Amino acid sequence: HLLPGPEDIYVSQSQIRRFGLRTGDMVISQVRPPKETERYFGLLRVEAVNGLDPEAAKLRPKFERLIPIFPNQMLVLETKANILAPRLLDLIAPIGRGQRGLIVSPPKAGKTTILKQIA
Structure with a gap:
């Protein structure tokens, strides 16, 4: 299911920018339990993004900027x-x-x- 739930993890905007996270990325990380005023678990440390080192994942090209290659055979x-x-x-x-x-x-x-x- 894609609806918000209690097991969701909060990822801050600074972490999204720092690691170049995009919609659909699979992130392996360490999390912390929510504090008194928080509703969701918090992201502590990113260990991998889509199976890659977080620094390598940052360098991925954006899909919109890729050059299409149309079939010619x-x-x-x-x-x-x-x-x-x-x-x-x-x-x-x-x-x-x-x-x-x-x-x-x-x-x-x-x-x-x-x-x-x-x-």
Whole structure:
């Protein structure tokens, strides 16, 4: 669940800036119990960010500033002339090398059959 709860840990803005923390980062750290006026555990020391040394994690490039590399080679799915599904995919929705895909379809529509024909 993503709602606030009593087991949440408070991370100060200065720690976020110091370690370059971003939404979704997995932080391994030491925490302290909340003081009388506090509601959450407090972050004491960051030991790792996403499995990396905190200093190395600070140097990660921002995703927004990365240069995209678009696929320039087509992945040909057609293998045999008598199997039509891969040929239709090549014609209607060509896939480039390195692309990711998502198959969205209701149950029992033939997703697994098409994947078997492609494989």
